[in-house]
Amino acid sequence: MASTLHNDRFLRACLQQNVDQVPVWLMRQAGRYLPEYRATRARAGDFLTLCTTPELACEVTLQPIDRFPLDAAILFSDILTIPYVMGLGLSFQEGEGPVFAKPLRSAADIARLSQPDPENELRFVMDAVRLIRRELDGRVPLIGFAGSPWTLACYMIEGRGSRDFIHIKSLLYSDPATLHHLLAHLAISVTAYLNAQIAAGAQAVMLFDTWGGSLSTPAYAAFSLAYMTRIIAGLRREADGRRVPVIIFTKGGGNWLEAMADSGADVIGLDWSTELHVARQRLGQKVALQGNMDPIALYGSSEGVRQEALRVLESHGAGTGHIFNLGHGITPQTPIENVATLVDTVHGWNPARQSI
Template identity: 50%
Template sequence: MNDRFLKACRRQPVDCTPVWFMRQAGRYMSEYQKVRAKYSILDVCKTPELAAEVTLQPIERFPLDAAIIFADILLPLEAMGIQLEFAEGEGPVIRNPVRDRADVERLRMVDGDELEYVAEAIRHARRALNGRVPLIGFAGAPFTLASYAVEGGGSRNYVLTKQLMYREPEAWHRLMDKLARVVTGYLRRQIRAGAQAVQLFDSWVGCLSPGDYAEYVLPHVQLIFDGLKREGVPMIHFGTGTASLLRLMREAGSDVIGVDWRVHLDEAWAMVGYDVAVQGNLDPVALFAPLHEIERRVEDILRRADGRPGHIFNLGHGILPNTPIESVEATIEMVHKLSQR
């Protein structure tokens, strides 16, 4: 098996830097577009055979070092009683947002049976991968899930989310505790179904100050990583816009810190400490640049990693729709070739 991704997560030496991309199974691939022409995103997520098929599409096409299960971060919210729709061109829309203590109390605590289809997709994908590369499971982090639930969808300023946090801190911590416990059980179930690493996506947490992160978020993320340590798989913690939060994110207890493109990789690694691996951090828009410019940026990231064990090459967020497929392929090959030990 190609295990350089798992070795890098554990800061062990590798023959070259492993690479995978967030949203590597997705809209930029014609294979994925054909599946989505027939099925909604929720249909794909909830049909284990389809989710596994989409998970493998980039692995069949590119020399990637890991697969990530195809799912959506909001699936646990739906299981907890949130009415979730994916409106065309709008992204996720929530019809019954969480706005007060009563709404928080109404959310169901689920133990994972409602999300068994994701575990089943992992089993299908592991069989189909047949040991070629490791499979990553994932979940949304409590703050990002909470912000979707409170705002009713995506947001620019997170006014409603922060209002709940500041005005009703008890209700906020109850919401975060519920989400943290559901996410812990959900990720544990993914690991036991065969996920060989897991990533916690805190996509929107960069809207918080360090003080707010420490008070309103950190204890709940610690609960998740503490709850999963015994499972023995690498745990990745990723957020965007988090340059000011990296030291606190390190305290949460993951094995790998994901870094976005708004901070230099070497500066981020120095902040979190060399006893943790790092993942990142090419700007996803760089994949639209000419190949010589992509190569310059790949070289810069690898130079900043300095050959230190524990670097996983990735984007600073997910692959964007319409990303040129040849740029994805070329970037993977550049990383492997330029980092050969």
């Protein structure tokens, strides 16, 4: 695992150190917009097989790195691997997304949940991390990830994606103690899972709090951020002789930046609804910032993509601690040539301005 890291600008930016260029990677950078991904997905037969076969997960992880000069790879997996191995009957329905055959609808359901061993039930993820690190051979760092306890609980209780989250919010307001029990259980699982990814070779980790923005401000603090903070406190923070940065991303979380910055994370991911210069003014240099171009901007003309990328870069402006990314995941119909334009624009943006 101790291969020389040839491009460390992503890790340096996470820790607000000097970089020669603004680093860039994209959420869902390995995905359906790439023809090579679609070919591998067809060969796998179904999405879960793709996620649970280390050789295929490795192949898909490397595809965007082989095509674009990105500054980090992110493990190809899914945020629902933990509930998947807890036996809730996860499947992915075409056009519908993840569906659980056995959603949690009672305190008894929650009490029966197991605590998965990352090197046993989730070994397919750790084997993928080890294989990816070997195949990357130091080209760029590898990011591991997990879903936040709140986001995992949303899927596990609702049984699928939701607009209004009636089941989990009803539990929150009628029986908060039971929901806290579930979230505490998941926090233990996620901490162990991320630590196992770090031990296997992940050089940074990210918590995806996809549904945290559905909460009120007090509920976000108590039912989402508190558990991410607990996870961060329990993480192994050194590997390969370096600090392992932690990124947290709450979609729709722009109201809570200061609280998020107190979580212990090194980096706060932003969606496109919060301007980078506003976040920097509010937070100072307490954390690095990741983001935050609207992924649909990639559907525009090449010049439109270039101009929007420059606007985002200028919004953060000079100084350290910016990792360019989209405000959410890249979408399946994104023109590949526009991704190339985006990466080239970011790397070409006045590198001298990133020095202190």
